[in-house]
Amino acid sequence: MGRTLGLIADRVDAASHECEVAVNEVLSPGLRRLVLRSPELAGLTTDPCDVTAFRVSRTDFRHYTPALLDQVGGGSAEVTIVVQRHAGDVAHDVPTPGHDLVEGLAVGADVRLCQWSSTRAFHWTTEERPVLLLGDATVISLALAMERRARSEGRDLMTVLEAPPPDVDAARALLPEAVVVPADGEPGAATDAWLATNLVALCALGRQGAGEPVAYLAGHGPSIQRQRAFLREHVGLDRRSVRTQPYWAPGKAGL
Numbered sequence: 001m002g003r004t005l006g007l008i009a010d011r012v013d014a015a016s017h018e019c020e021v022a023v024n025e026v027l028s029p030g031l032r033r034l035v036l037r038s039p040e041l042a043g044l045t046t047d048p049c050d051v052t053a054f055r056v057s058r059t060d061f062r063h064y065t066p067a068l069l070d071q072v073g074g075g076s077a078e079v080t081i082v083v084q085r086h087a088g089d090v091a092h093d094v095p096t097p098g099h100d101l102v103e104g105l106a107v108g109a110d111v112r113l114c115q116w117s118s119t120r121a122f123h124w125t126t127e128e129r130p131v132l133l134l135g136d137a138t139v140i141s142l143a144l145a146m147e148r149r150a151r152s153e154g155r156d157l158m159t160v161l162e163a164p165p166p167d168v169d170a171a172r173a174l175l176p177e178a179v180v181v182p183a184d185g186e187p188g189a190a191t192d193a194w195l196a197t198n199l200v201a202l203c204a205l206g207r208q209g210a211g212e213p214v215a216y217l218a219g220h221g222p223s224i225q226r227q228r229a230f231l232r233e234h235v236g237l238d239r240r241s242v243r244t245q246p247y248w249a250p251g252k253a254g255l
């Protein structure tokens with residue numbers, strides 16, 4: 001739904017939640033924590049892999065992931081989203097409306113947040129299998145959602161995220177149990193190196209009788225393709241055990 005017809009966009013917008021910005025905090029040079037509060041969120045639930053969006057123009061939306069949903073006092077609830085403060089395509093000076101909208105949200109301002117849902121292809125598994133999550137700084141929200149759910153369900157979760165070096169400490173503070181590797185060179189290269197040197201640990205995932213792991217790959221599109229091939233060829237995961245959701249790709253607006 002990055003771009004859609006105006007009439008459909010109006011319908012999505014009409015069903016959105018009217019929220020107030022409770023927190024918009026810079027965590028590190030490249031990470032921001034957004035907390036939106038609304039009585040309309042009270043009583044709702046969210047599953048890992050749910051996706052929401054902000055409308056950024058008549059026909060355009062930008063997608064984000066509800067990380068945490070917490071019921072708070074006064075009949076309201078708060079949704080937290082961790083957003084990467086990405087530089088976009090600086091060489092071609094293309095607009096980044098999602099990034100700009102989030103950066104400009106002042107505490108106390110009103111903003112409409114689309115209803116969230118998961119797709120059939122990328123949804124939290126209810127099967128009691130170990131979970132592997134690979135991603136980048138755009139995937140921190142998803143990692144937070146998975147961490148909370150996996151803990152409540154007593155499930156094994158291994159998270160490996162790649163973050164720009166200035167954001168590594170903040171990412172580790174948010175996700176102390178995750179492996180956070182500093183980005184080095186091309187997107188995904190540091191994760192590729194980590195996977196290659198941790199093959200034994202990856203193959204051991206799920207060997208304690210809990211079944212084959214389900215792998216979730218999100219973030220940079222081309223990295224996901226390489227990671228999927230690696231997990232199938234070297235870890236031996238079945239095609240149906242690898243779920244993918246590109247979050248962004250170079251030169252592409254609003255995936």
Ligand SMILES: Cc1cc2nc3c(=O)[nH]c(=O)nc-3n(C[C@H](O)[C@H](O)[C@H](O)COP(=O)(O)OP(=O)(O)OC[C@H]3O[C@@H](n4cnc5c(N)ncnc54)[C@H](O)[C@@H]3O)c2cc1C
Binds near residue numbers: 063084085247
């Ligand atoms: C299902 C889903 C869930 C998502 N959840 C989150 C989330 O929780 N947190 C989060 O931060 N992002 C998340 N994203 C990613 C976010 O929607 C994209 O980064 C989006 O492109 C941002 O919109 P924009 O208007 O800033 O840039 P766009 O107009 O979409 O793109 C403009 C240019 O910027 C480049 N670009 C976009 N994103 C990045 C990036 N991260 N790094 C480098 N270059 C980039 C594009 O390639 C393009 O050249 C999610 C995406 C999807 C599809």
